[in-house]
Amino acid sequence: MNFKIEEKKNLIILRCVSDKLDSFTSSELKTLFLHHSNNGCKNFIIDLSLAKYCDSSGLSALLVGNRIIKEKEGSLNIFGLNPMVKKIISISQLDTVFNISNNEETALKNIS
Numbered sequence: 001m002n003f004k005i006e007e008k009k010n011l012i013i014l015r016c017v018s019d020k021l022d023s024f025t026s027s028e029l030k031t032l033f034l035h036h037s038n039n040g041c042k043n044f045i046i047d048l049s050l051a052k053y054c055d056s057s058g059l060s061a062l063l064v065g066n067r068i069i070k071e072k073e074g075s076l077n078i079f080g081l082n083p084m085v086k087k088i089i090s091i092s093q094l095d096t097v098f099n100i101s102n103n104e105e106t107a108l109k110n111i112s
Helices: 023-038 056-071 083-091 104-110
Strands: 003-007 012-016 043-047 075-079 099-101
Touching (some): 056 075, 075 104
Parallel strands (some): 012 043
Antiparallel strands (some): 003 012
């Protein structure tokens, strides 16, 4: 498992416990989005505090999750971006697509 799952009353927090969000971890993330959204969850928080690296497949997994959640009229919030991960998201102009928070407290407040 590359993600620790915390279930709160109206949301799921997925904590990446790997230092990479890449082709090895992205399929698990997509599966978690599908599984939990199909079981009725529509609000997700992604904790990337431990992720020091993210490639295109990691970004793709986040985009898939974002699409799934938007279709269910839910909310996805990401926090804990390492400077390198933040840079790749910014270069890809996905900082305008994702809801990014500075910390977990803010991410919890931003769940609609």
